Amino acid sequence: xxxxxxxxxxxxxxxxxxxxxxxxxxxxxxxxxxxxxxxxxxxxxxxxxxxxxxxxxxxxxxxxxxxxxxxxxxxxxxxxxxxxxxxxxxxxxxxxxxxx
Numbered sequence: 001x002x003x004x005x006x007x008x009x010x011x012x013x014x015x016x017x018x019x020x021x022x023x024x025x026x027x028x029x030x031x032x033x034x035x036x037x038x039x040x041x042x043x044x045x046x047x048x049x050x051x052x053x054x055x056x057x058x059x060x061x062x063x064x065x066x067x068x069x070x071x072x073x074x075x076x077x078x079x080x081x082x083x084x085x086x087x088x089x090x091x092x093x094x095x096x097x098x099x100x
Contacts, residue, residue, distance in 0.1 A: 019070060026063050033059055 028030065033056040040049035052060075092100045 023067065023070075026067060030060060030063055033063075061068065 007045070015094050034050075034052060038051040039047045040051065093100050094096060
């Protein structure tokens with residue numbers, strides 16, 4: 001299932017305002033996805049578990065992964081560490097015998 005959000009490779013180009021706008025969109029999308037959730041309760045009526053449609057589950061996982069990736073990119077960018085192109089990183093890993 002493909003997420004409608006920005007591809008992971010493009011998050012590095014998103015400025016902070018756009019990041020916040022997209023984060024809020026993803027949050028709204030998440031709220032829509034869990035809108036049809038079914039709660040399991042104990043005999044006292046306390047919620048103990050939740051059931052959601054499997055397609056919604058997959059979409060939620062994709063959204064969470066995208067947000068996690070975006071946060072990692074933001075932290076990396078804020079740290080001031082030098083970034084290298086993915087192709088260069090792959091070449092360096094392969095030169096060390098790591099298959100990527």
